[in-house]
Amino acid sequence: MFFEGRKQAAAGTGVEPSDDELMKRLQQGDTAALGLLYERHRGIVNAVVQRQGSRLSAADAEDTCHEVFLTLLDVCHRFRPGDTLRGWLCGMALKKARRMNDRRRSRAGLLARFFRPAEVAPVSPAPAEAKHDAQSLLEQLPVHLREVAVLTHVEHLSPDEVAAALGISLKTVANRLSQARRAARDVLGREA
Amino acid sequence: MATPHDPLQAYLDQALGPEDRSGFEAHLLSCRDCSSLVDADRRLSQAVRQGAERLLEPPPAAEVQRLMRKVAQRSAPSRRVKAVGWALAGACACAAAAIAWQWSRPPQLLPIFTVAANGDERPLSGDGQGPAEGWSGVLRVGGDRLGVAPRTSLQLVQHDRAGVRLKLARGAVAAAVSKKQLGQVFEVEAGRYTVSVVGTRFRVRSDGDVLNVDVAEGRVRVGSRSGDTWEVNAGQSLQVEASQGRLGNWAGADFPELSASPPPPGEDAGAAPTTQAPEAAAPPVALSIPPDAIARWRHAPAAGKCHEVVAEIRRALRVHPAQREGWRELADCLRVLGEHAQAAAAYRDVIAHAAPADAEGARLFLAELLQDRLGDPAGAERELRAFLQRSQPPLLEASTRVKLARALLSQGKSAPARAELRRVIQRFPSSPPALEALDLLKRAP
Numbered sequence: 033m034f035f036e037g038r039k040q041a042a043a044g045t046g047v048e049p050s051d052d053e054l055m056k057r058l059q060q061g062d063t064a065a066l067g068l069l070y071e072r073h074r075g076i077v078n079a080v081v082q083r084q085g086s087r088l089s090a091a092d093a094e095d096t097c098h099e100v101f102l103t104l105l106d107v108c109h110r111f112r113p114g115d116t117l118r119g120w121l122c123g124m125a126l127k128k129a130r131r132m133n134d135r136r137r138s139r140a141g142l143l144a145r146f147f148r149p150a151e152v153a154p155v156s157p158a159p160a161e162a163k164h165d166a167q168s169l170l171e172q173l174p175v176h177l178r179e180v181a182v183l184t185h186v187e188h189l190s191p192d193e194v195a196a197a198l199g200i201s202l203k204t205v206a207n208r209l210s211q212a213r214r215a216a217r218d219v220l221g222r223e224a
Numbered sequence: 225m226a227t228p229h230d231p232l233q234a235y236l237d238q239a240l241g242p243e244d245r246s247g248f249e250a251h252l253l254s255c256r257d258c259s260s261l262v263d264a265d266r267r268l269s270q271a272v273r274q275g276a277e278r279l280l281e282p283p284p285a286a287e288v289q290r291l292m293r294k295v296a297q298r299s300a301p302s303r304r305v306k307a308v309g310w311a312l313a314g315a316c317a318c319a320a321a322a323i324a325w326q327w328s329r330p331p332q333l334l335p336i337f338t339v340a341a342n343g344d345e346r347p348l349s350g351d352g353q354g355p356a357e358g359w360s361g362v363l364r365v366g367g368d369r370l371g372v373a374p375r376t377s378l379q380l381v382q383h384d385r386a387g388v389r390l391k392l393a394r395g396a397v398a399a400a401v402s403k404k405q406l407g408q409v410f411e412v413e414a415g416r417y418t419v420s421v422v423g424t425r426f427r428v429r430s431d432g433d434v435l436n437v438d439v440a441e442g443r444v445r446v447g448s449r450s451g452d453t454w455e456v457n458a459g460q461s462l463q464v465e466a467s468q469g470r471l472g473n474w475a476g477a478d479f480p481e482l483s484a485s486p487p488p489p490g491e492d493a494g495a496a497p498t499t500q501a502p503e504a505a506a507p508p509v510a511l512s513i514p515p516d517a518i519a520r521w522r523h524a525p526a527a528g529k530c531h532e533v534v535a536e537i538r539r540a541l542r543v544h545p546a547q548r549e550g551w552r553e554l555a556d557c558l559r560v561l562g563e564h565a566q567a568a569a570a571y572r573d574v575i576a577h578a579a580p581a582d583a584e585g586a587r588l589f590l591a592e593l594l595q596d597r598l599g600d601p602a603g604a605e606r607e608l609r610a611f612l613q614r615s616q617p618p619l620l621e622a623s624t625r626v627k628l629a630r631a632l633l634s635q636g637k638s639a640p641a642r643a644e645l646r647r648v649i650q651r652f653p654s655s656p657p658a659l660e661a662l663d664l665l666k667r668a669p
Binding site: 043063066067070074075077078080082091094097098105139142143157168169181182185186187202206209210212213214215216220221 | 230233260262263264265267268269271273279280281282283287289290294296298407576617619620623
């Protein structure tokens with residue numbers, strides 16, 4: 033499977049260099065390594081960004097992915113062999129998506145000041161279509177629960193990787209996942 | 225993540241053995257709570273992974289190239305930024321060294337001269353800290369002249385290149401202050417108050433708790449230890465008592481203390497005549513509209529209290545017409561109250577004088593009033609075109625162009641209106657204004 037192939041490449045089991053090797057090259061100033069890392073990990077970063085930053089345009093999503101990898105370029109010297117790069121990248125992607133959501137909200141506030149509410153783009157979908165929209169289920173979860181659910185399910189990140197991405201303990205990951213499940217059940221119960 | 229205390233999590237992680245798994249599945253048939261949680265987890269996973277294969281696809285080569293171009297662009301200016309940073313750091317270090325050298329030098333005191341009635345000047349003898357207690361007459365310190373009234377207790381705390389500071393314990397001192405360089409000060413400390421010279425010619429009288437400041441030329445600022453400040457302009461006089469300042473008129477020609485001839489018999493420093501009469505009757509005047517009042521006005525439209533604050537805003541603007549925030553709040557309130565013509569006039573005033581951000585908002589409101597309320601689509605078109613001259617966020621621009629098209633249609637200018645609508649549909653195809661534009665385009669002649 034495609035995901036499995038990428039996981040093996042990240043671990044360095046195939047002919048492709050491992051993440052650790054590429055990060056070492058990046059730390060030495062070889063920016064070509066960033067391109068290889070982008071090809072390898074852009075998928076999961078894109079998925080996290082799209083799931084967390086609700087309803088981004090393709091251009092916004094690409095810009096956010098680029099920002100994540102440009103940030104990686106700035107902080108690559110902090111990486112130590114053995115760290116989970118996917119966790120790092122997912123953590124950065126979550127932060128960027130959060131910031132993107134904040135920017136969109138503040139812009140919506142500005143627009144609401146100048147225009148009648150009907151003219152402002154709806155931030156969340158209308159209730160009728162929300163019922164059939166899987167993204168709306170995620171949007172109705174609190175942000176801290178949504179983050180854990182996205183990271184856990186999007187490419188089956190391990191609890192260690194989720195904890196590293198969010199900077200929280202394993203126990204908190206388990207608690208939040210359980211809360212996310214209960215919150216999702218409540219949302220689905222309301223919609224039924 | 226599975227723990228012995230959380231078999232549900234272990235089941236979802238597929239970490240249970242075959243027997244435990246069968247047992248838990250049997251439990252699920254009878255436990256609605258657990259089965260609903262398993263279902264919720266499945267739906268959550270579906271929601272996250274819906275279309276994930278598309279999101280997880282490897283990036284196209286063009287996207288990677290765009291990233292690498294950004295990397296190249298970032299590294300080039302970063303060298304420039306570093307160079308500028310080093311240059312700035314060097315400049316700061318030089319400035320810090322110059323300041324330290326300047327501060328390390330002992331201050332060179334300006335000599336103090338006494339001025340006789342015929343203009344003769346003599347160095348003041350003593351310890352260099354000013355005249356002795358009870359001395360009266362005229363002094364010259366650098367380019368500044370000080371007239372000290374009889375029975376005045378005055379101390380020169382500082383008289384060097386950085387400026388002149390006086391401490392007035394009792395009595396009166398008048399000053400003719402020369403033009404100051406940047407950073408130079410001339411201050412008179414009288415009890416709890418400090419009078420700083422912004423302009424030139426003034427007099428300070430202190431009687432313990434009461435402070436009187438008369439200004440003949442220029443402007444002075446009076447500050448108290450409690451943080452209150454007053455600015456006194458030429459021809460004005462300020463009396464401060466118990467932190468309450470009262471501004472009045474001062475119509476005197478000059479201060480008798482500054483003439484070297486002896487003061488007329490019987491004139492007392494504490495009772496020096498200030499020819500203004502209405503000082504006591506003058507009502508207290510605030511120097512600007514208080515920020516809390518502006519904040520209250522700003523929330524009035526949302527709170528439905530416009531009719532209560534409009535009169536108050538108008539009163540404040542009569543005293544402080546230059547304070548543009550007040551005009552904006554007045555315009556908003558008038559618009560909400562339905563006083564469309566007056567609101568339009570207030571918005572025009574904001575556009576003419578306010579900061580660009582406020583002016584742009586005012587243009588949109590004005591255009592809406594002109595188009596929908598005052599029947600002036602040409603005026604609305606003018607304001608909207610002016611608004612669009614500056615770069616705007618996409619949705620704002622799209623919505624404004626639709627409004628512009630409406631204004632053009634109202635004037636019978638069908639062709640340019642259709643062009644604007646087509647532009648909105650082409651440039652912002654998925655935005656709500658595009659749908660409105662499509663609808664308008666269908667109905668446009």
